[in-house]
Structures are given as structure tokens and as C-alpha cells.
Amino acid sequence: MSGIERFGSGGPWEARVGYSRVVRAGDGVHVSGCTAIGEDGQVVGPGDVYLQAQQCLRNIERALAQAGATLQDVVRTRVYLLDASRWEDAGRAHGEVFGEIRPANTMLEVAALLDPRLLVEIEADAWSPRA
Template structure:
């Protein structure tokens, strides 16, 4: 079973707000491609609705985790791509709906957020990829 050590407090750095500064792990890693708000038929979920798109993207990521035999506790890094980062609190709230029941009070995975001019389809508002430590 992999060991995950989430480092949240770093001398000289501001505390990570909703993320760990670093995560160490042992074992095999999976690099999960970016997930967007497309359903199983390739149809967009949540036209112009960041909350709905975030939920669908995370459902899609959760499906990949299950296929890998992993859970949210095994995610060691997120990369988030947003068209409008002013709505970040919405994403944080929904992310926590998914990962808090599994992580409890442990720090969230390491994370990077990038504002982009657009994603592969103009109606997509958010994309998330992940690095997973396979149990």
C-alpha cells in the first residue's frame, strides 16, 4: 500500500489554502488525463454553469479512480484549468464535496490552478487532471 505524506506547513511560505505544498508517495503512479464536463455520451453537462461542469469533471475523474482501484485519498496532485478564476470558491466547495468525506481533516493534494483563454471546446469552463498513487 502506498504511503502519502502531505506537507502543508513550510517555513517561510504562506500556508496552502486548500492544498498541500507537496506530497510524497511510494508505489506506482497514474497520470490521469484532463477531465471535462462531458457525460458518457460526449454531451456537455452544465452549459454556462461552472458548478455543474465542475461536478461532472470530478465525477469523470472519480470514475477513472475507481477503474484504477483508487480513491480520492490516493490523489497526490491536481492541475486545474479554468477560463475564469474569479469563480474559484465554487470549485473549492465542490472539490471538497468529493474529497472531504475521504480525506477528513488531512490536507488536500498538491494543486496548481491555471487560468486559460479557452479549453478544447469553447463551452467548457473547467478541466482537471490528476496524479494518483496506485494502492
């Protein structure tokens, strides 16, 4: 056994593109970039970076749970924004979740995300020792 576990969200792109929503490799848990797609498959908070960042973080929390980890275990996040001038909106949502946890973080502007309605994407890495 390799000690690597892969978990999917059930979304259609994982199999087509060849990736997992979350991968546990030993005590490390790596969550792929999460966007503001709600459980119903629709974009949450069109035009609103703050609401979209909140949804990204909810999606990360669900992905971590699949691998037996929590937001408390997160050691690094990366926030990709379409418009860096709106960083405070994403930062506010990030701070509400990670204010006490304080993982390492990178926030950067990108030219585009795959769906033009999406304004932010967030990925996370966690350290969660197995019981």
C-alpha cells in the same frame, strides 16, 4: 513487461490525439485532464462552473477506478479555469470531494479549452500501491 498500463474512456479523441485517459506506472496513477462531458457525450452544466467541476471529478473517479485506484489515493490535482474569478465555484466542488483527502492542488486560468462550452478542466495524480 514495462509496468505501465494505459486505459481509455472510449472517447474518439484518445486515438486521434494519441493519449490515454489514465496511465498507471507502478504505484502512480495519472489521469489526463477531464472536462464536463457526461457519459452520454454531452456537456453537463453549460454555463455553470460548479456543475462542470462536479462532472470533471466524477470522470476522474471513473478513470481512477479503471486503474484500480480511488479518490482517496489522489495526491495532486490541477484545475484549469476559463475565468479565474469563478474559482470559488470550482473550489467548492473540489472541496466536497477532497475536503478530507486534501491533495496538493494548483488552480489557474487558461485562455481557452477545446470546446467553448467547457469552463473547467481538472487532472489528477494518485499514489495507489498495487496489492
